[in-house]
Amino acid sequence: MKTKLTVLSLIALTAFASTPSTPTVSGDYLEVRSCDVYTGPCYANAEMNLSGKEGILLWSVREGSWNGTPVGGLSVIAVVCTEGTLGDLSYQPHAGKAVLIIDEKADAQQREALSDMVRSKASRLIKEIVAVRTADIQASVGSCTKAGCASVKAGNLVEVNTRCLGGSDHLCGNEETYYPPLTRVEHAMPAFTERASFKGSGLNLTWEAAGQRSAFIATFSR
Numbered sequence: 001m002k003t004k005l006t007v008l009s010l011i012a013l014t015a016f017a018s019t020p021s022t023p024t025v026s027g028d029y030l031e032v033r034s035c036d037v038y039t040g041p042c043y044a045n046a047e048m049n050l051s052g053k054e055g056i057l058l059w060s061v062r063e064g065s066w067n068g069t070p071v072g073g074l075s076v077i078a079v080v081c082t083e084g085t086l087g088d089l090s091y092q093p094h095a096g097k098a099v100l101i102i103d104e105k106a107d108a109q110q111r112e113a114l115s116d117m118v119r120s121k122a123s124r125l126i127k128e129i130v131a132v133r134t135a136d137i138q139a140s141v142g143s144c145t146k147a148g149c150a151s152v153k154a155g156n157l158v159e160v161n162t163r164c165l166g167g168s169d170h171l172c173g174n175e176e177t178y179y180p181p182l183t184r185v186e187h188a189m190p191a192f193t194e195r196a197s198f199k200g201s202g203l204n205l206t207w208e209a210a211g212q213r214s215a216f217i218a219t220f221s222r
Contacts (some may be wrong), residue, residue, distance in 0.1 A: 008048035025071060025117065026221040028141035029185045030150050032056045032160055033086050037179045038190035038213040052085040053096075055182060056196060058152055059121065059220060060139040069113035075137040076114040077101040077154055080182075081203045086181050095127035096176060099202040101154045104134045121183050121220070131202035133157060142217050148191040150217055157200040162191040162215045165168060175213075185218035196202045 035052025056079050063072040081088070082096030102111050102120060111134070117124065129160045135155030143149045148164030195213045197208040 024122055025061050025066055026030060027059060027061040028056040028218045029218040030141050031181055031216040032193050032196040032212045034209050036213045039175055039178050053082050054078045055086050058139060062142055064077040066113040066117045069109050071110055071113055074103040074110060075139050076108050076118055077158055078118050079198045086182060095124055097128045097130050097203060098126045099200055100129055100132045101157055102134050103137045125182055128216060148217060158198055160196045161194045165192050181216045185220050188216050188218035191217050
């Protein structure tokens with residue numbers, strides 16, 4: 001009986017050791033688009049497929065690992081460009097191109113893990129990654145009392161600053177959170193984009209926007 005138990009224990013341990021590591025990450029998320037996400041239906045319908053085709057998505061990992069690789073304290077940015085307005089992906093899926101910007105503090109294994117994390121979390125939003133860059137990413141998300149303030153800088157490639165929405169940001173009186181976030185997140189809230197810019201290469205465009213209700217601040221896990 002003792003021999004049988006030992007064999008069964010070894011089999012169980014081998015099976016456990018061969019089981020792929022479950023991704024367990026959590027952190028802060030920031031998303032900025034080139035169209036308002038907090039807006040009235042009339043404004044949104046007027047710009048459909050005319051603007052809002054670009055987006056900047058940041059995942060700032062507080063703690064955890066991906067595929068067994070620790071990535072806590074690291075950040076990654078996806079700059080996305082599609083052929084249509086980045087709207088409700090459950091009705092209008094747009095698969096676009098992306099440039100990834102990975103925290104320069106990450107080693108080779110962590111860079112691979114962060115790239116895989118973005119592909120998983122962005123899902124069908126990203127069809128092709130056209131370039132991968134590294135930069136010193138400085139990110140502060142939800143840093144004010146109402147949690148709508150964020151400041152992100154990735155070398156000379158990306159810069160984003162947001163603030164909380166206020167009463168003066170209601171223009172037509174029937175605004176709502178018209179678009180949902182582009183990825184699965186938690187506790188998402190719209191914010192005002194004071195500045196957002198991408199000045200890198202790979203997408204055949206540079207992008208700069210200011211004074212829009214075009215950001216989401218949220219958290220993510222798993």
